[in-house]
Amino acid sequence: MSDPITPKLQLAVALHQAGRLAEAQAIYQEVLKLYPQEFNSLHLSGVIALQTGKRDEGLALIDRAIAVNPGSAPAHNNRGNALKDLQRLPEALASYERTLSINPGFVDAWNNRGNVLLSLKRPEEALASYDRALALKADDAEVHNNRGNALMELSRAGEALASYDRALALKSSYAEAHNNRGNALLHLKRMSEALAAYDRALALKSSYAEAHNNRGNALKDLGRPEEALAAYDKAAALRPAYAEAFYNRANLLLGLKRPGEATASYDRAFAIDPAYDFLAGTCLYASMMVCDWRSFDENRARLAAEIAARKPVAMPFAALAVFDDPGLHKIAADVYAARNPRKKAPGFQGARPPGGKIRVGYYSADFHNHATAYLVAEFLEARNAEKFEIYGFSFGPNRTDEMRARLSAAFDRFFEVSGKSDRDIAEQSRALGIDIAVDLKGYTEEARTGIFAAGCAPLQVSYLGYPGTMGAGYIDYIVADKTVIPPGRQSDFTEKVVYLPHSYQCNDSGRKIAERVFTQAEAGLPAQGFVFCCFNAAFKIQPRVFDGWMRILKAVPGSVLWLLDDNQTASDNLRKEAALRGVDGARLIFAQRLPLDEHLARHRLAGLFLDTLPYNAHTTASDALWAGLPVLTRRGEAFAGRVAASLLTAVGLHELVTDTEEAYEAKAIALALAPAELKRVCAALEKNRETAPLFDGARFARHLESAYETMFARYQAGVPPAVIDVQP
Numbered sequence: 001m002s003d004p005i006t007p008k009l010q011l012a013v014a015l016h017q018a019g020r021l022a023e024a025q026a027i028y029q030e031v032l033k034l035y036p037q038e039f040n041s042l043h044l045s046g047v048i049a050l051q052t053g054k055r056d057e058g059l060a061l062i063d064r065a066i067a068v069n070p071g072s073a074p075a076h077n078n079r080g081n082a083l084k085d086l087q088r089l090p091e092a093l094a095s096y097e098r099t100l101s102i103n104p105g106f107v108d109a110w111n112n113r114g115n116v117l118l119s120l121k122r123p124e125e126a127l128a129s130y131d132r133a134l135a136l137k138a139d140d141a142e143v144h145n146n147r148g149n150a151l152m153e154l155s156r157a158g159e160a161l162a163s164y165d166r167a168l169a170l171k172s173s174y175a176e177a178h179n180n181r182g183n184a185l186l187h188l189k190r191m192s193e194a195l196a197a198y199d200r201a202l203a204l205k206s207s208y209a210e211a212h213n214n215r216g217n218a219l220k221d222l223g224r225p226e227e228a229l230a231a232y233d234k235a236a237a238l239r240p241a242y243a244e245a246f247y248n249r250a251n252l253l254l255g256l257k258r259p260g261e262a263t264a265s266y267d268r269a270f271a272i273d274p275a276y277d278f279l280a281g282t283c284l285y286a287s288m289m290v291c292d293w294r295s296f297d298e299n300r301a302r303l304a305a306e307i308a309a310r311k312p313v314a315m316p317f318a319a320l321a322v323f324d325d326p327g328l329h330k331i332a333a334d335v336y337a338a339r340n341p342r343k344k345a346p347g348f349q350g351a352r353p354p355g356g357k358i359r360v361g362y363y364s365a366d367f368h369n370h371a372t373a374y375l376v377a378e379f380l381e382a383r384n385a386e387k388f389e390i391y392g393f394s395f396g397p398n399r400t401d402e403m404r405a406r407l408s409a410a411f412d413r414f415f416e417v418s419g420k421s422d423r424d425i426a427e428q429s430r431a432l433g434i435d436i437a438v439d440l441k442g443y444t445e446e447a448r449t450g451i452f453a454a455g456c457a458p459l460q461v462s463y464l465g466y467p468g469t470m471g472a473g474y475i476d477y478i479v480a481d482k483t484v485i486p487p488g489r490q491s492d493f494t495e496k497v498v499y500l501p502h503s504y505q506c507n508d509s510g511r512k513i514a515e516r517v518f519t520q521a522e523a524g525l526p527a528q529g530f531v532f533c534c535f536n537a538a539f540k541i542q543p544r545v546f547d548g549w550m551r552i553l554k555a556v557p558g559s560v561l562w563l564l565d566d567n568q569t570a571s572d573n574l575r576k577e578a579a580l581r582g583v584d585g586a587r588l589i590f591a592q593r594l595p596l597d598e599h600l601a602r603h604r605l606a607g608l609f610l611d612t613l614p615y616n617a618h619t620t621a622s623d624a625l626w627a628g629l630p631v632l633t634r635r636g637e638a639f640a641g642r643v644a645a646s647l648l649t650a651v652g653l654h655e656l657v658t659d660t661e662e663a664y665e666a667k668a669i670a671l672a673l674a675p676a677e678l679k680r681v682c683a684a685l686e687k688n689r690e691t692a693p694l695f696d697g698a699r700f701a702r703h704l705e706s707a708y709e710t711m712f713a714r715y716q717a718g719v720p721p722a723v724i725d726v727q728p
Contacts, residue, residue: 005031005035005038008027008030008031009027009031009040009041011027012024012027012028012031012041012044013044015027016044016047016048021048021051021052024044024048025045025048025049028041028044028045028048029041029045032045037068038068039065039068039069039072042061042062042064042065042068043061043062043065043072043074043075043078045061046058046059046060046061046062046064046065046078046082047062047078049061050078050081050082050085055082055085055086056086058082059079059082059083059086062075062078062079062082063079066079071102072102073099073100073102073103073106073109074099076095076096076098076099076102076109077095077096077099077106077108077109077112079095080092080093080095080096080099080109080112080113080116081112083095084112084115084116084119089116089119089120090120092112092116093113093116093117093120096109096112096113096116097113100113105136107133107136107137107140107143110129110130110132110133110136110143111129111130111133111140111142111143111146113126113129114126114127114129114130114133114143114146114147114150115146117129118146118149118150118153121153123150123151123153123154124154126146126150126153127147127150127151127154130143130146130147130150131147134147139170140170141166141167141168141170141171141174141177142167144163144164144166144167144170144177145163145164145167145174145176145177145180147163148160148161148162148163148164148167148177148180148181148184149180151163152180152183152184152187155187155340155422155423155450155453155454157184157187157188157421157423158184158188158421158423160180160184160187161181161184161185161188164177164178164180164181164184165181168181173204175201175202175204175205175208175211176201178197178198178200178201178204178211179197179198179201179208179210179211179214181197182194182195182196182197182198182201182211182214182215182218183214185197186214186217186218186221187421188421188424189221189418189419189420189421191218191221191222192222194214194218195215195218195219195222198211198212198214198215198218199215202215207238208238209235209236209238209239209242209245210235212231212232212234212235212238212245213231213232213235213242213244213245213248215231216228216229216230216231216232216235216245216248216249216252217248219231220248220252220255225252225255225256228252229249229252229253232245232246232248232249232252233249236249241272242272243269243270243272243273243276243279244269244276246265246266246268246269246272247265247266247269247276247279247282249265250262250263250265250266250269250282250286253265254286254289255445257567259286259289259290259567259569259570260290260567260568260569262286262289263283263286263287263289263290263292266279266282266283266286267283270283277312278312278313278314278315278318278336279313280299280302280303280306280313280314281303281307281313281314281315281318281319281322281332282314282315282318283299284296284299284300284303284314284318284322285315285317285318285321285322285539287299288321288322288538288539288541288542289537289538289539289566289567289570290538290567290569290570290573291538291541291569291570291573291574291577292569292573293542293543293573293577296542296543297543300322300323303322304323304325304328307319307328307331307332307335308328308331310331310334310335311335312335312336312339314332315332315336315443316329316332316333316336316442316443316466316468316470316471317443317444317466318332319332319333319468320467320468320614320615320638320640321539321540321614321615321640322614323614323638324613324614324636324637324638324640324641325614325637325638326468326469326489326492326637326638326639327492329468329469329492329638329639330468330469330471330492330493330494331471332471333443333468333469333470333471333472333494334471334494335471336443336471337470337471337472337473340449340450340453340472357386357387357388357389358387358388358389358435358436358708358709358712359388359389359390359391359432359433359434359435359436360388360389360390360391360434360435360436360437360438360708361390361391361392361393361429361432361434361436361437361438361456361457362376362380362390362391362392362393362411362438362440363393363395363425363437363438363439363440363441363448363451363452363456364392364393364394364395364396364440364441364465365394365395365396365397365418365441365445365446365447365448366396366440366441366446366465367392367394367396367403367404367407367408367414368396368397368399368401368403368404369399369401369402369403369404369596370403371619372440372464372465372619373403373407374403374508374511374596374619375464375505375506375507375508375619375622376407376440376464376506376508377403377406377407377410377508377510378506378507378508378509378510378697378698378701379506379697379698379700379701379704380407380410380411380701381406381410381697382697382698382700382701383410383701383705384701384702384705387705387709388705388708389412389413390410390411390412391411391412391413391414391415391429391432391434392407392408392410392411392413392414392415393415393417393425393429393451394414394415394416394417394418395417395418395420395425395446395448395451396418396446397418398416398418413432415428422448422450422451422453422454423450423454425448425451425454425456426451426452426454426455426456427454429451429456429457430455430456430457434456434457435457435458435459435712435715436457436459436460436461436708436711436712437451437452437456437457437459437460437461438461438462438463439451439452439460439461439462439463439465439466439470439475440463440464440465441465441466442462442465442466442468442470443466443468443470444465444466447465447466449470449472452472452474452475453472453474455474458715459476459477459711459712459715459721460474460475460476460477461475461476461477461478461479461498461711462475462477462478462479462495463478463479463504464479464504464505464506467484467618467638467639467640467643468638468639468640469492469493469494469495470494470495471494472494473494475494475495476495476496476711476721477495477496477497477498477707477711477721477724478493478495478496478497478498479498479500479504479704479707480497480498480499480500480504480639481499481500481501481502481503481504481646481650482499483503483642483645483646483649484504484639484642484643484645484646485497485499485639490723492638495721496721496722496723496724497723497724498707498711498723498724498726499723499724499725499726500700500703500704500707500726501693501703501726501727501728502649502650502693502694502700502703502728503646503647503649503650503693503694504646505618505622505643505646505647505650505694506697506700506701506704507622507626507694507695507697507700508695508697509695509696509697511596511597511600511626512596512597512600513597513600513601513626513627514595514597514598514600514601515601516598516601517601517604518601518602518604518605520605523562523589523591523602523605524589524590524591525560525562525589525605526558526560528558529557529558529559529560530556530558530559530560530607530608530672531559531560531562531605531606531607532549532552532553532556532559532560532561532562532606532607532608532609532610532668532672533561533562533563533603533606533608533609533610533624533629534549534561534562534563534564534609534610534611534612534617535563535564535591535599535609535617535620535623535624536564536611536612536615536617536620537564537566538564538566538567538570538574539615540612540615540616540617541563541574541612542612542613542614543577544661545612545613546574546577546578546581547581548661548664548665549561549610550578550581550582550583551665552610552665552668552669552672553583553587554582554583555665555669556669556672556673559587559672560587560588560589561587561588561589561610562589562590562591562605562606563588563589563590563591564590564591564593565590565591565592565593571588571590574588575588596623599623600623600626600627601627603623603624603627603628603629604627604628604629606629607671607672607678608629608630608631608632608668608671608672608678609621609624609629609630609631609632610632610668611631611632611633611634611644613633613634613636613641614636614638614640614641615640615641616633616636616640616641616642616643616644616645617631617633617643617644618640618643618644621633621643621644621647621648622647622694625647625648625651625653625685625689625694626689626695628682628685628686628689630653630656630671630678630681630682630685631644631647631648631653631656632656632658632664632667632668632671633645633648633656633657633658633664634658634659634660634661634663634664635657635658635659644657645657647694650692650693650694651685651688651689651692651694651695652684652688652692653681653684653685653688655681656681703726703728704726706726707724707726710724710726711724
């Protein structure tokens, strides 16, 4: 008697293999009506359901098939695929492992297991799974490609590139591998080659949104921003719900000083994917850059709750900008740093002989005309050359300006490393025998924390650029003082604190102030009336701070507030906000950017600098004090909100440090209405500026070098980092 099922199944399988899914599915269903427990029809009908996007239906059919034949490795593998598509990743992993317990030689299951492990952020295990697959089938292009993805997650871009190259040697028309190869090249800072790889991917698949997006990243790094913008726009046009493309587009616009457009692009990304990593905080921070305070309190409260729950919602710098809470800052940094843990500790290159110099490396993107460069120049020049060798590693723009010339001369050796990968820079540092590596960027724009995550020296220090904890196991010390990090708040920092005796901030007593004498008219200021000023970036002006400023203006007739014209959108919004608070927007005057020496000179037109909270004036405060302009601050709880208090204490003007909103406003009003008292304060500042520690670069250098000697001696003695308290 003939078998009525076999011919039907053979036809269905042939149709299935030919891609005629609807016809094949009809036959599978016809068989199941007659024989509801027929394994192959259940299993393959489930596969078609998965192929046509019916994941729940597919899973149910495959589960029925497994109930009939629990020993089928292909069915368990496909069950894993269904669960993976449904984002039920731990269950998918269990299904793949069940598959492999039945058939350890199932190549696809090893590959699929690796993919799930990669999605679960377990790249080491994923790599091992791909290696098992390749041991069984060495010529599988897809597995080589996926192996490269695991290596990229492990920051092993050089090895990843080799995997992608192997995949392409096996299958040159593999667009995904060309795209991924571009990502590896971009990570290795081989931008032109990365661009060529993306172009090759797009030649094979012109509608490949990811490749257009990544091509934008390469063009951005190549300094071709308008082409990058067009690439992001193309990616978004191909995939309107592509959050990453809108996010990258926004980052580019922010770098182009077009924050209004950037904010709109961030908001678009957030509307698409509110759970996109670190986007919620970036959206709020971007809105602060243009002083758009709609829903500010609501968004701020939500962000605080999500950070406290350890969700990846805010980049560390955004958390500093939004909150005066060192506990939240630490959590945000911890969560972010966990994405880039130290892979392995560097080996020490051998103990220095007695009397040998300590080698200190400084790493920054700002070794040119930049606020950081203005601060560090004198103390670098004032180093003790008998005890220290200092090395500069520049990964920022290679500009030939006066600060680049001055700083490159100050270092014993200066390296331009912007074209190198993080790992290569770390390896170069170890080869040079750097003993102490100093990160001058932290989590700020153009940071390269991966250099430190890879381990560039046995001792790694965070200094100056980032006023908060890095939350990273690879940073040993943070340089501070007892104002910015009170001893009772050390637990808010993963680093051991180095306490300098005065202010943590170095300064250059040689900064030039232009001889030009500005008139009120040249600055756009009224001929009469008290001038309050704040030249901080717009993101530092929060609504509550602005409320206080408007109360101050109301209490001082004829007074004006002189602000930095950070961007036109922010200036327009601030004038509108003033009007909402009953203050004529014309009382806000906006200063255009000028060369530093002229900017310092025009400070003489102001009577009092009003500081911000939770993020104080930092370099802007020391600029004002150097120019002879008193700074009034309110001391916060976190490092970023205590810097101005540190500077004022170090210049002998502790009386300008307040601790409450009411005291801050009262002091501002009192000084504006009492010219004699303000004159006394200005005279004290003028006197102290020449003698107080704040602007003594040589004294600062001795203190910081003392800390370096202590931390290095501890290291040589084999004892772990500990708090260092440098004496005056």
